[in-house]
Amino acid sequence: MTRLYHDRSFAVFRQINRLARATGLSPYSPQQFTAMQADHTLCCLVAELPRFQRPPVGYILYQLIVPEVEIYDLAVHPLWQKHGIGSLLWRIAQRHMREAGATECRLEMRRSNTKAQRFYRGHGFQEHGVRQDYYREPPEDAILLHCRLLTDDPEPPVQFSLDLPPKG
Numbered sequence: 001m002t003r004l005y006h007d008r009s010f011a012v013f014r015q016i017n018r019l020a021r022a023t024g025l026s027p028y029s030p031q032q033f034t035a036m037q038a039d040h041t042l043c044c045l046v047a048e049l050p051r052f053q054r055p056p057v058g059y060i061l062y063q064l065i066v067p068e069v070e071i072y073d074l075a076v077h078p079l080w081q082k083h084g085i086g087s088l089l090w091r092i093a094q095r096h097m098r099e100a101g102a103t104e105c106r107l108e109m110r111r112s113n114t115k116a117q118r119f120y121r122g123h124g125f126q127e128h129g130v131r132q133d134y135y136r137e138p139p140e141d142a143i144l145l146h147c148r149l150l151t152d153d154p155e156p157p158v159q160f161s162l163d164l165p166p167k168g
């Protein structure tokens, strides 16, 4: 069973950087982590597989400014991709966003990241623009995607346990 929990501790941020590097996303600096910890609009939902006693295998990091949400990262370790963990993270994060009153979600990604674009389109996101030469190293356009958050969850229940976000 996948265990999901909200956590913005430095221990989890270190694991996030490990996953970001493994999946080709940009890792964060210690200064960014300090700013992220102080920002209570920032949410981090982490996926673990307790049965395998491993560090987190995936996470989704998003900023919740009702009624909008910006996804910064969604990543699943390459060894654990295509097992539904990314979909589960998105689905449970989406439920959290909706319960907080959000109605719109957006994100941007490299044009060459066709795998993630397929994933997001499969989950109802649509392209709504391009930022030319937005990325560096290497330079590349950003594709802007957005979706309206579903008012109910049409998918069948799955096995997972969820720890609620800490208060405050």
Ligand SMILES: CC(C)(COP(=O)(O)OP(=O)(O)OC[C@H]1O[C@@H](n2cnc3c(N)ncnc32)[C@H](O)[C@@H]1OP(=O)(O)O)[C@@H](O)C(=O)NCCC(=O)NCCS
Pocket (backbone or CB within 6 Å): 023, 024, 025, 072, 073, 074, 075, 076, 077, 080, 081, 082, 083, 084, 085, 086, 087, 088, 109, 113, 115, 116, 118, 119, 122
């Ligand atoms: C995008 C990403 C998070 C998806 O994570 P994931 O855990 O592989 O996602 P899922 O397993 O839920 O779905 C991925 C695919 O596997 C398929 N799949 C899901 N469960 C499956 C299973 N049990 N067996 C086989 N395939 C399965 C899904 O249908 C989906 O197919 P698609 O690629 O044609 O849409 C992952 O590819 C990733 O970390 N990419 C690198 C980081 C990145 O670019 N993030 C996005 C920018 S923020």
